[in-house]
Amino acid sequence: xxxKYCIAVDMGGTNTRAALINSYxxxxxxxxxxxxxxxxxxxxKLIGNLYSDNAAKVYGIGLAVAGIIDSDxxxxxxSPHIQKLKDVNLKTEIEKSFKTSVVIENDANAxxxxxxxxxxxxxxxxxxxxxxxxxxxxxxxxxxxxxxxAAEVGHMSINSGGAQCACGNIGCLELYASARAIIGxxxxxxxxxxxxxxxxxxxxxFYKITAEDIYKTALDGxxxxxxxxxxAGKNLGIGIANIINILSPDAVILTxxxxxxxxxxxxxxxxxxxxxxxxELYARVKIIPxxxxxxxxxxxxxxxxxxxxxxxx
Amino acid sequence: xxxKYCIAVDMGGTNTRAALINSYxxxxxxxxxxxxxxxxxxxxKLIGNLYSDNAAKVYGIGLAVAGIIDSDxxxxxxSPHIQKLKDVNLKTEIEKSFKTSVVIENDANAxxxxxxxxxxxxxxxxxxxxxxxxxxxxxxxxxxxxxxxAAEVGHMSINSGGAQCACGNIGCLELYASARAIIGxxxxxxxxxxxxxxxxxxxxxFYKITAEDIYKTALDGxxxxxxxxxxAGKNLGIGIANIINILSPDAVILTxxxxxxxxxxxxxxxxxxxxxxxxELYARVKIIPxxxxxxxxxxxxxxxxxxxxxxxx
Numbered sequence: 063x064x065x066k067y068c069i070a071v072d073m074g075g076t077n078t079r080a081a082l083i084n085s086y087x088x089x090x091x092x093x094x095x096x097x098x099x100x101x102x103x104x105x106x107k108l109i110g111n112l113y114s115d116n117a118a119k120v121y122g123i124g125l126a127v128a129g130i131i132d133s134d135x136x137x138x139x140x141s142p143h144i145q146k147l148k149d150v151n152l153k154t155e156i157e158k159s160f161k162t163s164v165v166i167e168n169d170a171n172a173x174x175x176x177x178x179x180x181x182x183x184x185x186x187x188x189x190x191x192x193x194x195x196x197x198x199x200x201x202x203x204x205x206x207x208x209x210x211x212a213a214e215v216g217h218m219s220i221n222s223g224g225a226q227c228a229c230g231n232i233g234c235l236e237l238y239a240s241a242r243a244i245i246g247x248x249x250x251x252x253x254x255x256x257x258x259x260x261x262x263x264x265x266x267x268f269y270k271i272t273a274e275d276i277y278k279t280a281l282d283g284x285x286x287x288x289x290x291x292x293x294a295g296k297n298l299g300i301g302i303a304n305i306i307n308i309l310s311p312d313a314v315i316l317t318x319x320x321x322x323x324x325x326x327x328x329x330x331x332x333x334x335x336x337x338x339x340x341x342e343l344y345a346r347v348k349i350i351p352x353x354x355x356x357x358x359x360x361x362x363x364x365x366x367x368x369x370x371x372x373x374x375x
Numbered sequence: 376x377x378x379k380y381c382i383a384v385d386m387g388g389t390n391t392r393a394a395l396i397n398s399y400x401x402x403x404x405x406x407x408x409x410x411x412x413x414x415x416x417x418x419x420k421l422i423g424n425l426y427s428d429n430a431a432k433v434y435g436i437g438l439a440v441a442g443i444i445d446s447d448x449x450x451x452x453x454s455p456h457i458q459k460l461k462d463v464n465l466k467t468e469i470e471k472s473f474k475t476s477v478v479i480e481n482d483a484n485a486x487x488x489x490x491x492x493x494x495x496x497x498x499x500x501x502x503x504x505x506x507x508x509x510x511x512x513x514x515x516x517x518x519x520x521x522x523x524x525a526a527e528v529g530h531m532s533i534n535s536g537g538a539q540c541a542c543g544n545i546g547c548l549e550l551y552a553s554a555r556a557i558i559g560x561x562x563x564x565x566x567x568x569x570x571x572x573x574x575x576x577x578x579x580x581f582y583k584i585t586a587e588d589i590y591k592t593a594l595d596g597x598x599x600x601x602x603x604x605x606x607a608g609k610n611l612g613i614g615i616a617n618i619i620n621i622l623s624p625d626a627v628i629l630t631x632x633x634x635x636x637x638x639x640x641x642x643x644x645x646x647x648x649x650x651x652x653x654x655e656l657y658a659r660v661k662i663i664p665x666x667x668x669x670x671x672x673x674x675x676x677x678x679x680x681x682x683x684x685x686x687x688x
């Protein structure tokens with residue numbers, strides 16, 4: 063029997079990752095590129111690279127894209143970081159170029175599906191995946207199935223009189239707990255003249271500071287970096303408490319770059335959630351990292367192909 | 376064929392309602408009593424009244440109870456207004472007294488199930504029911520099935536630095552948008568000496584003022600009453616926007632006493648939700664009243680009996 067492959071693409075924002083993945087969830091090849099100003103061209107190029115040598119074995123293409131996705135029809139209704147894709151029927155576009163079926167889903171929903179298929183979620187019947195990166199996304203599994211809902215938990219207001227979000231809402235969780243929030247708060251503090259080792263990074267060009275820089279500096283004991291991460295973590299915990307009170311999951315599975323900062327960012331989140339969520343519900347939930355690491359996104363996109371029908375619909 | 380009946384009980388807080396309902400969702404008899412200091416005795420009395428004359432036809436007893444309910448095992452884990460029921464196995468207790476099967480569920484979850492069975496929800500595949508009364512509850516239907524989750528949307532923080540809620544969380548939606556919030560804000564304003572016709576109600580005993588008094592006064596043009604209702608409605612809209620962004624429902628169905636104040640309370644909620652939710656999701660949702668009126672609670676409890684299996688489990 064010929065082994066079956068799929069091409070799995072994770073288009074979160076700045077970077078687009080693509081991988082050749084087999085039906086056991088093993089990543090065989092992976093490539094990455096800046097999404098750039100022509101996201102469709104980037105997609106075609108990355109998929110083309112993987113497709114050319116493996117066309118006969120490719121069973122389908124799974125696309126995980128940040129934003130509001132009409133997965134039934136394959137259309138990107140809105141994407142926060144890839145605005146050029148608005149109203150594009152990616153399914154049709156990619157099926158035009160490659161002779162195989164294409165499935166498209168919101169990236170965090172795909173991540174939840176990937177967790178269920180090949181990650182930490184295998185052990186849980188009801189869980190929520192949070193993707194913690196530039197923004198914050200969510201995917202919900204109930205009774206082992208992906209809920210066919212937007213799950214835009216990063217755009218839940220936790221501070222109704224707070225700051226304006228680009229999405230139109232006010233006080234979104236993402237504004238207080240994402241990598242972008244962490245960087246923004248660190249840069250603001252540096253601009254005000256607060257003391258920190260970060261001042262000397264990139265010859266004082268604060269705008270080049272990354273979330274990873276902040277985390278590493280925090281590990282070295284930098285007070286500003288620690289405070290900024292802790293505050294963001296605490297806000298994440300407020301969001302997690304809301305999720306627990308609404309969805310009473312068995313687990314909240316965390317993925318994305320910020321999970322690396324577990325002890326300074328996630329631990330305060332867990333502490334805050336424990337104080338805020340209903341005791342009866344908090345007692346039953348585990349807040350844990352994904353086992354899939356950097357591959358969570360592409361594994362999720364692959365799950366769209368190998369685990370259809372993918373929703374309770 | 377003998378007609379099948381069930382006894383349906385809605386135990387929300389202050390009052391407990393019980394009804395004899397047939398398998399078409401028709402309410403044949405209904406009775407109501409103060410829940411009082413011995414809720415179990417009240418339950419047994421109300422059920423006993425309906426059971427005695429109809430024992431042969433009673434197919435089951437459905438209990439809709441406010442709080443965190445372990446419906447698999449029939450246990451009340453926590454109830455905000457009926458603390459005596461904490462950790463009581465109501466299923467066992469009631470089955471002991473009456474020779475028929477008992478199903479217990481959170482009251483707002485039951486309401487959602489009732490909407491699907493016999494109310495406005497019949498026309499929608501994915502919807503959220505909000506019960507707007509002393510507190511705010513929620514029930515979620517996805518793919519025509521009740522999600523087996525807590526759905527405690529009233530205890531979603533929308534103001535993370537706000538007031539302490541009895542549930543342990545801070546800034547819960549319920550603190551800003553429920554009947555209790557409306558009354559509390561009106562009384563505070565009256566105590567500060569703000570002008571309003573409400574001052575003269577109950578010989579100036581502000582603590583007797585009800586949400587209905589406030590609504591009627593608002594209809595008469597009272598500025599304080601109007602302002603209090605509008606502010607609560609706006610806050611409800613913030614909660615509804617969060618629900619839309621997370622659950623992307625086809626409909627949000629509103630039930631409970633406050634729905635009567637549609638034009639002054641719900642309309643501002645709809646306006647706020649329209650500004651805050653993702654446009655793409657808001658465009659697809661209808662925010663509408665339940666068609667079941669005061670019977671929504673008992674119809675929901677009856678649905679637990681006549682429409683099992685009741686969840687996606």
